[in-house]
Amino acid sequence: MQVPAPFEYERATSVDQAIGLLERLGSSARLVAGGHSLLPMMKLRLANFDYLIDINPLHAELGYIRLTGDEVRIGALTRHRELLESDELAAAFPIFRDAERVIADPVVRNRGTLGGSLCQADPSEDLSAVCTTLDASCVIRGPGGSERVVTMEEFHVGPYETAVGDDEMLTEIRLPLRPGGGSAYEKVERRAGDWAVVSAGAAVWLTADGTIADARVGLAAVGPNTTGIPELSAALRGREPAEDLYEQAGAIAARSCDPATDQRGSADYKRHLADELTRRTLRTAVARARS
Amino acid sequence: MTTVEEPKTTTFDDNDQKPVGFGRMLRKEDPRLLRGRGRFTDDVQLPGMLHLAILRSPFAHARVVSVDTSAAEAAPGVKAVVTGETLKGLGLAWMPTLSNDVQAVLATDKVRFQGQEVAFVVAEDRYAARDALELIDVEYEVLDPVIDVRQALAPDAPLIRDDLEGKADNHCFDWETGDADETEAVFARADVVVQQDIVYPRVHPAPMETCGAVADFDAVEGKLKLWSTTQAPHAHRTLYAIVAGLPEHKIQVIAPDIGGGFGNKVPIYPGYVCAIVGSIVTGKPVKWMEDRSENLISTGFARDYIMRGEIAATRDGKILGIRTNVLADHGAFNGTAAPVKYPAGFFGVFTGSYDIEAAYCKMTAVYTNKAPGGVAYACSFRITEAVYLVERIVDCLAAELDMDPAELRLKNFIQPDQFPYTTKTGWVYDSGNYEPTMRLAMDIAGYADLRREQEEKRARGELMGIGISFFTEAVGAGPRKNMDILGLGMADGCELRVHPTGKAVVRLSVKTQGQGHETTFAQIVAEEIGIPPADIEVVHGDTDQTPFGLGTYGSRSTPVSGAAAALVARKVRDKAQLIASAMLEVTVADLDWVKGSFQVKGDPAKAVTIQQIAMRAHGAGDLPEGVEGGLEAQICYNPSNLTYPHGAYICVVDIDPGTAQVKVRRFIAVDDCGTRINPMIIEGQIHGGLTDGVGMALMEMISFDEDGNCLGASLMDYLIPTALEVPDWETGYTVTPSPHHPIGAKGVGESATVGSPPAIVNAVVDALKPYGVRHADMPLTPSRVWDAMRGRATPPI
């Protein structure tokens, strides 16, 4: 049994109380959501914190999926399993269900949260790629009830680093709803439940005449962070969906990423997958947008 | 004789319906295990028990300059901190390995692999012990490590084993078998010679339960009681007597329930010795349970053979000779568990199931700065490597000859009338009938249809592969004339007592780690004396309760201890017959044995049951002249030969040409393990082994970076397969009983682990034929398959 170093533990009673504790305890404290990223690191003693503030009691307040007219809002404590099972979410953004099907395993999905996934900022995190693909914005709450909203680009500062300060908390993700949309996600893994060798998400929005109004691709595990690929979106906008266009997009994806060779695969292979999976997800996203 | 039986599907879970003897029945141990009532080492709780944690080296190769334990000693809850220097004072800093090498219990001079034991803390609880490790201050002088096995013998390679007198290089041993000149002559006149470099990477058994021990030394009695995760409790007891200088009768080793072994729990690990020392030093019981990372980085690995295979044949596909050159990575200490005269285990069976004219193997084993171990992970003493080599190289030959790999194998099989068959490397295969097994596998697979489907798919650019492997194993070590481990002969004891009411207890020297001994051995005894399995208690794992024997590994339990159980039951039955003759007032010759009772010939109404005989044996009244009271017997069985199970495996894979992901679509396994005792248990063993095979073929590898950091230190890094990676197994069987085993059984625990990797790799290589691929090394992860498709297949190490 791997055992963490000693720490103090407190259950949060409200968002503001949790932020108050963070404010007081500074970087020696950490929020724990699902715990599926944080606790393994603590057990391996790769990370040691003096205080853990458990925000699971706030699930009633921060676990939700809400569709408004032009937006989907998802609370930071919404669990993988809830994202997987929501038909409403799957109808608006099928990419979520695609992704959740290949994230970890049921045990992890029962506890792990959207907020924890984004805040962990692991370059292989699937939900970061999904949120990047959907052009999400992140709501960050700070001391005294202050709130700011940042884009995914701003949110991810570097590997394992986000815009969320020591005394702040991610509370919500907002996803713009636009007409004519379709989305998809694909992941190559060495084994079920493994982190991605590479994964890709794609979203397209078609005009009434079938041309691409907008398109976005988000990649995981091919660089320090998942970011949108503006050149790729620009190349697709205004064009008719077609195989050669996906090929072109795949080539842009491959050259825009920065993978490293590791046990999951060679950099060359990962670059190839960025291309291959970009093409596959675009194809599916367009088919879904049409239907 | 080979018979192909229809599989029976009924499983008897009602006691009244259970077979009295061989047949399908649910496992007697499962109610306990499934209800969470098993008792594993970590479940042992003793009054006043303390907890031990081990400090391990972060470096692969470094000089230990100093170890300061003062802060740790002062930490709350800490009872003792022990270093290599402390052990040196007790003469315990080093211990013998199972291969007559020595291994450091705690490092004194140098650390030689990442994860090596440096010091330990005993404290009031697990947390305090672990926390105190952080307070031990070790100063290391880092040395260059030897990681690339191919560089181990380079003249400028750093010297790893400077602890050995006069050692000037990293050479561990040389070994050869077969006839070099004869083989050279055969190769010289062959039409076709194919050569292929083949790597079997380092893998880890990764049992679900990690290793651990609870040591309880009673200073007043001078007695040591040790619960530990051991597959070989008796061998361990003797070794502790030698290492610790304790008298053997004062040592009791208890292996309680074990959560998987696969060879990982054969060696004695430093942690066990530390627990013993911890208990002696503190005067309290001490528990040590390693964590998952410790298990993966420091305990017995498997494989790690770099092989060059060569095969010679005629143009029409008659195999003439096989030759191989092997470089074996044994890590920092030679901790291989193998019979002493077999430093390469049973790798000598690399000639496979084929009737050939000559064979030769030359092996060099070296030390590297990696964890010690060697023979582990369901490998039948290196037969896994041997079978992989021959089955891969035969496929390479098939490709070269443009011949169907099934046809090539069928053409070269040893024929039934050639058994017992002596191979060119001196192994005497006891029995076999290969063609029906192969044909059955091909029938189940629908081999011809599969080849047609493949052709159609290839035409459409789809990648489908069909892989075959045919294996012969050599299990059941072994005859004591040539097999021993550290001087302990590999015979097994067994004891059977029938109580007055006709219930029995059978005491084994082997120990289950999940194989189902409590059921199989009850069935073996039931078959012989007609007492229902439910009435037979199987006792094993406790050295004070069981006769001596060498334990469970190398698929040896049924071939050796299974024979002992059958023979001891026959001894009891012979005595029962004497008593029955007195009870029925006829001569012994006038009695018929009808399972469970003796009947008077020609008058079946006049009969006594084994239960009645048991009561008479213990009861009042005279027994026949010369017959002692009681109904029990003891035996020590020395096998006259190994047993040689065989099997034919066919694997079908699909590969996504865009992502290079391999999907195992079908897997057909036809096994012949001789007499089948409990078919359900056999199938369980096969299913598990096949899953192991998928793991090794597609994802498992313990690798290191250039500094010697182990890159497989967690189950997120070292992948083992899940239900999602394996197909529905399609199993079948033939029965070729062993002629020298009392019930004709052959052992099956490792067959599937041995036989499946080559079938899977052969299937992948077959699928990649359109890319001109002839070989690709395991593990065939998508990235490595993609490399192979690009003509850039790279060995894993």
Ligand SMILES: Cc1cc2nc3c(=O)[nH]c(=O)nc-3n(C[C@H](O)[C@H](O)[C@H](O)COP(=O)(O)OP(=O)(O)OC[C@H]3O[C@@H](n4cnc5c(N)ncnc54)[C@H](O)[C@@H]3O)c2cc1C
């Ligand atoms: C075996 C296994 C396999 C996995 N496989 C995958 C996979 O294939 N793909 C994948 O994407 N992920 C995978 N994961 C990760 C999984 O999705 C985690 O659940 C997720 O990364 C973290 O979510 P969590 O709620 O558990 O976060 P936690 O572990 O609780 O927290 C992670 C970090 O985020 C911080 N944090 C959490 N919530 C907030 C918040 N609201 N505001 C500010 N900071 C916060 C914490 O302080 C901590 O630093 C895997 C995990 C495991 C254990």
